[in-house]
Amino acid sequence: MQTNPTGLKPKIALANSRVISFHVNGIPRMVDVSPWVSLLDALREHLDLTGTKKGCDHGQCGACTVLCDGKRILSCLTLAVMKEGSEITTIEGLAQDNHLHPLQKAFIKHDAFQCGYCTPGQICSAIGMLSEGKANSRAEVQELMSGNLCRCGANTNIIDAIMEIKNAGGYE
Amino acid sequence: MSHKPWIGQPVSRIEGQLKVTGVARYAGDYHVPELLCGYVVNSAITRGKILEIDTREAKAINGVVEVFTHQNRPSLAWFDLQYADMDAPSGAPFRPLQHDDIKYNGQPIALVVAETFELARYAASIISVTYKEERFSTDLESNKDKARNPKMGLATFLKPLPAKPSGDFDKAFSDATAQVSADFTHAAEHHNPIELFATTVVYEEDGKLTIYDKTQGTINCQLYVGNVFGLHYNDVRVISPYVGGAFGSGLRPQYQLFLSVMAALELKRSVRVTLDRQQMFTFGHRPPTMQQTRFGADAQGKVTALSHEALAETSQYEDYTEVVVNWSNMLYPAANTSFGYKLVPLDVFSPLDMRAPGGSTGMHAIESSMDQLAYALKIDPLALRLINYTDFDVTANRPYSSKELRQCYLQGAEKFGWSDRNPEPRSMRRGHKLVGYGMATGIWEAMQVLARVEALMTAEGKLEINSAVTDIGTGTLTVMTQIAADELGLPLENVTFSYGDSKMPFAPVQGGSFTVSTVGSAVKAAGKALRKKLLKKAKNMADSPLKNMSEKEVVFERGGIALKHNPDVIVYFKDIVATRKNKAIKTTNMAFPNVFKLKNYTRAAHSAAFVEVEVDEELGTIQVTRAITAVAAGNIINPKTARSQILGGMVWGISKALFEETVTDHRFGKYMNQNLAEYHIPVHADIHDLDVIFVTEKDEIVNELGSKGIGEIGLVAMPPAIANAIYHATGKRINQLPIHFDQLL
Secondary structure, three states, X not given: XXXXXOOOOOOOOOOOOEEEEEEEOOXXXXXXXXXXXXXXXXXXXXXXXXXOOOOOXXXXXXXXXXXXXXXXXXXXXXXXXXXXXXXXXXXXXXXXXXXXXXXXXXXXXXXXXXXXXXXXXXXXXXXXXXXXXXXOOHHHHHHHOOOOOOOOOOHHHHHHHHXXXXXXXOOO | OOOOOOOOXXXXXXXXXXXXXXXXXXXXXXXXXXXXXXXXXXXXXXXXXXXXXEOHHHHOOOOEEEEEOOOOOOOOOOOHHHHOOOOOOEEOOOOOOOOOEEOOOOOEEEEEEEXXXXXXXXXXXXXXXXXXXXXXXXXXXXXXXXXXXXXXXXXXXXXXXXXXXXXXXXXXXXXXXXXXXXXXXXXXXXXXXXXXXXXXXXXXXXXXXXXXXXXXXHHHHHHHHHHHHOOOHHHEEEEOOEOOXXXXXXXXXXXXXXXXXXXXXXXXXXXXXXXXXXXXXXXXOEOOXXXXXXXXXXXXXXXEEEEEEEEEEEEOOEEOOOOOOOOHHHHOOOOEXXXXXXXXXXXXXXXXXXXXOOHHHHHHHHHHHHHHHHHHHOOOHHXXXXXXXXXXXXXXXXXXXXXXXXXXXXXXXXHHOHHHOOOOOOOEXXXXXXXXXXXXXXXXXXXXXXXXXXXXXXXXXXXXXXXXXXXXXXXXXXXXXXXXXXXXXXXXXXXXXXXXXXXXXXXXXXXXXXXXXXHHXXXXXXXXXXXXHHHHHHHOOOOOOOOOOOHHHEEEEOOEEEEOOOOOOEEEHHHHHHOOOOOOEEEEEEEOOOHHHXXXXXXXXXXXXXXXXXXXXXXXXXXEXXXXXXXXXXXXXXXXXXXXXXXXXXXXXXXXXXXXXXXXXOOOOEEOOOOOOOOOXXXXXXXXXXXXXXXXXXXXXXXXXXXXXXXXXXXHOHHHHHHHHHHHHHOOOOOEEOOOHHHHO
């Protein structure tokens, strides 16, 4: 188990902080956090996993979407202490042995991003959405991906990328 | 195996893998040991003075390091000029924490610095402030009587004021067979890139600063920090390798940069300040604007009279201007014109360029008025544009350097199926939905400014290109790599473009659709100079097979210099560098616009947008079901990233027409929807079938690349095309953006 491997913890002793442990991208991790620290900030500030992005901190933009026990969640609306014992997958954990996840490849192929800031959330959300099995059409994919905002306007390319992976199967 | 040009190929984004794996770090993603976090406190009133700001309780919290206010800030630069940046309009730039004055609602009034983000945020929430409130005005409409001419400044150079009147507008208008007049109202809009504005200031051991900043101009911010804090430019390095969208919001240094640098210098510690989403509404924005048009035409449809007046918001301390009313006469060569552009100073933060500033505002009014004129004349809207088509810019009395707008109209109409349109409003339907087709024209000037680029050939025979320019998601890294690879005939993997660092050669702010023309031309200039240098050194090599060869007799390909008539004879770059003890061969060059050639031509990109909307007859809900934008923007360096740029512009057009507006409660002078749930932008379910056509356009005048820039041209035609389609669907002409369902009930 690793505690504070990044050396990011402040010097001061914080009241009420507690050590929690969970798996992040398959690796057991422990973080010493105050109860008010969001999962998003725990990932970014304590574990240096800054691939997960903060766009609003209010659950309105989807940039912070991660997979928790296989389901997509908004890490900004989740307190880290709620996820003791969970399996968290972030954008950094999708590629296996340097092989990109098919959806990551599809995003590059379809130019499904410009600035790239909403991208980790879009990809994690799409993987969660596909395994929910509710989307049967392009229109339903659009609807079920509407919690993830893209300000560059890559919307059609994002949906094209997701549809390619959905149509390739493996998620039914 | 000769070199196949990279320019024109749909290369995938070079940084793509870093962006889809979360490796790409943005300004707020950098960690250094003992980094402090800052949180900003904003004014709760709109105008007045701070009587007291009580920070004692906040400072007493274990882990809070300091609270900065106007009372304890360090002494800073005195003169307005020292606060002016490359995009500063005429006036006195806003200075954070300068004194106890409140100029606008949301003004930063304190910075809490603490060991953790949560502590800083909490401490900021318990600071109590006593104000003396003063009367304020934030409403454009009710302050129309305060309108005045804008003050001239450096910014006026790139944003010319309206042309003087020509002919006799009043007479021509009253004599016209068809006359239309209309009033247009636009709300304020905020850029809202998904990345929050953030700055991480690393306080180095020698007291120098390395600053990771969210910006569209690394050197712009370096100069600003140096000037304001009295630092030597060499002691300030601004880096922004990845920028999570900006759309103009990063053209000026924002207040988190100032505050984080101030705190780092005072505390001699590394500090990061990230704004929250509410605070993203506390600086620049697209100004609310009111416009009036009066267009007249003769019986054949020739536009004879054009009048366009605009009234826009600015702040009390700067005269921010846009080019709103200059476009109609560039497109339609009427002889009788009258244009006006006035400002109303209000108690708000200075407006700021936002994607297609001015153009997206003005073109809505112009192209909606043209649609009205078409209906008044009973002429097809597309036919009316063709009747008034010109290759000559009467406003500057010179031809266009190239203009394939006619092809945009024709190819766009063909692909869209414009000929299927029944011109009668409310005549087309699909079930309970009314269907409307609308079209509009777009124009955006093609500019070029100054940039320098360094090119070097390494011992491995690889090309490195360096520029301070940023890549805000436009594809700059990829297209610059393509341009550079072609200069030396190399594969892309042997070219590295390094950027986003103020230590590198000068680049201006990234905006105005001028990055490819400006930095791309400098890449070409440096590539050309490097070719010359390499050939010269190759000729001087012992027993060189190129000894008496001129540049015309050789070709740069396969990682070396080959003879044109005998490609088997080649001297490899790495062998040339080896003769110099493997010391890289380098050159730094600046590209200048050819002003003597350019002054005889107007340079502009053009577009035509065709839009289909469906409007629910009972509910009034509007959907843009499909849209095509045909673009003439010269040489397209990378059709893949270029298409995405246009698609992005089209989504912005849909957003401007149907979704986004910042709503002010003028009783409080405060924006009321400072979050992404209430500040609406389109979601995936709102965006349907979008298509892009790039028409072939050769331009040997505009710049060496023949490329005009595509950042804004995808946006400008969309809002009027949508408004016109809504009219066609419903018979209702709504001239206020955004158009909401309730206006159609």
